[in-house]
Amino acid sequence: MRRTRRASHTAPATGSLLPMEDRVQLAEGAVVLRGFAADRAPGLLARVREIAATAPFRHLETPGGYRMSVAMTNCGRAGWVSDRRGYRYEMLDPLSGRPWPPMPEEFMDLAARAANEAGLGGFDPDVCLINRYEPGARLSLHQDRDERQLGAPIVSVSLGLPATFLWGGLRRSDRPRRIVLSSGDVVVWGGPSRLVYHGVAPLAEGMHELTGRCRINLTFRQAF
Numbered sequence: 001m002r003r004t005r006r007a008s009h010t011a012p013a014t015g016s017l018l019p020m021e022d023r024v025q026l027a028e029g030a031v032v033l034r035g036f037a038a039d040r041a042p043g044l045l046a047r048v049r050e051i052a053a054t055a056p057f058r059h060l061e062t063p064g065g066y067r068m069s070v071a072m073t074n075c076g077r078a079g080w081v082s083d084r085r086g087y088r089y090e091m092l093d094p095l096s097g098r099p100w101p102p103m104p105e106e107f108m109d110l111a112a113r114a115a116n117e118a119g120l121g122g123f124d125p126d127v128c129l130i131n132r133y134e135p136g137a138r139l140s141l142h143q144d145r146d147e148r149q150l151g152a153p154i155v156s157v158s159l160g161l162p163a164t165f166l167w168g169g170l171r172r173s174d175r176p177r178r179i180v181l182s183s184g185d186v187v188v189w190g191g192p193s194r195l196v197y198h199g200v201a202p203l204a205e206g207m208h209e210l211t212g213r214c215r216i217n218l219t220f221r222q223a224f
């Protein structure tokens with residue numbers, strides 16, 4: 001069964017192990033699963049290092065000509081890229097001309113379990129955008145709408161230093177709420193919230209035992 005529509009996307013799946021108090025509903029279709037990936041964080045970060053050895057983190061250029069403060073790479077069938085020509089998914093890493101590294105099994109497994117925990121069975125991501133924030137890096141308010149499957153959710157995993165996530169509304173002018181995301185927190189986000197404007201406030205200075213002086217974010221999407 002794939003992407004069944006439900007009145008609420010936050011009903012825990014049967015067999016849920018996450019205590020109710022660790023589920024924070026942001027809006028209909030959007031839930032934070034506190035600590036859901038915490039025990040897997042070291043393994044996930046080991047995979048990120050392997051991916052970055054093949055497809056290095058890089059600061060993309062926005063269509064307007066600015067250098068993004070967040071460094072990015074990808075794994076999976078395609079990768080999200082930005083340059084003077086716009087935002088899009090590319091099957092080949094523009095730096096190497098080769099396919100992006102494959103999506104590790106642990107990534108697929110975690111993303112599917114998180115979607116299931118949020119009440120959305122059958123999530124089958126084909127791309128994972130990997131963001132690296134160093135102190136001062138930020139992501140301005142945006143919508144994620146370069147995917148063809150807007151019916152599928154996004155699963156977002158935070159690792160390392162905490163960040164203040166900005167959760168807006170369906171209009172850019174909606175004033176965002178601020179939510180701190182810590183290492184191991186997972187946000188599952190879809191349905192009526194899929195096109196909500198969101199961003200990340202400038203990362204505060206700090207040191208984390210798993211990542212050092214940075215935050216890593218994995219966002220899983222069904223782009224095709």
Ligand code: MD6
Pocket residue numbers: 131139144154155156165187189198199200217219
């Ligand atoms: C970040 N996340 O947390 C940036 N987009 O580093 C995103 O832009 C994002 O977390 C769509 C859905 C979930 C996200």
Ligand code: FE
Pocket residue numbers: 142143144198
């Ligand atoms: Fe986003």
